[in-house]
Amino acid sequence: DAGVTQSPTHLIKTRGQQVTLRCSPKSGHDTVSWYQQALGQGPQFIFQYYEEEERQRGNFPDRFSGHQFPNYSSELNVNALLLGDSALYLCASSLGQRVEAFFGQGTRLTVV
Amino acid sequence: AQTVTQSQPEMSVQEAETVTLSCTYDTSENNYYLFWYKQPPSRQMILVIRQEAYKQQNATENRFSVNFQKAAKSFSLKISDSQLGDTAMYFCAFMWRGAQKLVFGQGTRLTINP
Numbered sequence: 001d002a003g004v005t006q007s008p009t010h011l012i013k014t015r016g017q018q019v020t021l022r023c024s025p026k027s028g029h030d031t032v033s034w035y036q037q038a039l040g041q042g043p044q045f046i047f048q049y050y051e052e053e054e055r056q057r058g059n060f061p062d063r064f065s066g067h068q069f070p071n072y073s074s075e076l077n078v079n080a081l082l083l084g085d086s087a088l089y090l091c092a093s094s095l096g097q098r099v100e101a102f103f104g105q106g107t108r109l110t111v112v
Numbered sequence: 113a114q115t116v117t118q119s120q121p122e123m124s125v126q127e128a129e130t131v132t133l134s135c136t137y138d139t140s141e142n143n144y145y146l147f148w149y150k151q152p153p154s155r156q157m158i159l160v161i162r163q164e165a166y167k168q169q170n171a172t173e174n175r176f177s178v179n180f181q182k183a184a185k186s187f188s189l190k191i192s193d194s195q196l197g198d199t200a201m202y203f204c205a206f207m208w209r210g211a212q213k214l215v216f217g218q219g220t221r222l223t224i225n226p
Contacts, residue, residue: 035214040218041218042217042219099207104156
């Protein structure tokens with residue numbers, strides 16, 4: 001049983017560019033959450049998708065957007081990249097209202 | 113808003129020793145969950161243990177146990193018989209019942225020395 005998979009594992013982008021990160025949830029899971037983890041910090045909640053809609057959103061600007069597909073996979077898009085967007089982006093999946101979240105290994109984004 | 117505080121940025125113990133990681137949180141909610149996650153160099157967050165706030169009994173998972181003090185809003189993790197594989201970042205996290213978003217602390221870097 002594959003767990004949560006994220007792609008790519010590493011990415012380097014230039015300031016001002018746009019980036020798309022991808023997440024496939026654990027088999028059977030229907031809810032996907034995204035977190036940003038700056039170096040040396042704990043993860044911060046960006047948003048959560050359920051049934052292809054954004055269900056909750058953290059304190060992130062509109063440059064951060066997402067999408068969930070019918071197969072429950074998800075994308076995180078960041079526009080107009082800033083140097084401060086450099087971080088590890090973690091995807092977590094869960095099932096319905098269950099509290100246990102399973103995390104992927106993350107995508108390390110570096111903005112130069 | 114909920115906040116989670118881990119006051120120990122780094123800790124180091126010898127293999128086989130017992131170590132306790134501290135965590136405090138602030139919330140006005142009554143129904144919530146608390147978690148300890150481990151993040152090894154592989155970067156993947158792994159759930160170590162969880163506690164439901166309505167349960168008075170402290171959770172245990174093999175060598176891992178918690179001391180949950182609801183009135184004091186304290187949630188510490190005890191690792192017994194520590195092993196080299198326990199070396200990792202440890203994050204305390206809070207989740208309000210009804211919202212599936214996790215609020216994390218800043219983390220404690222734990223090193224187990226041979």
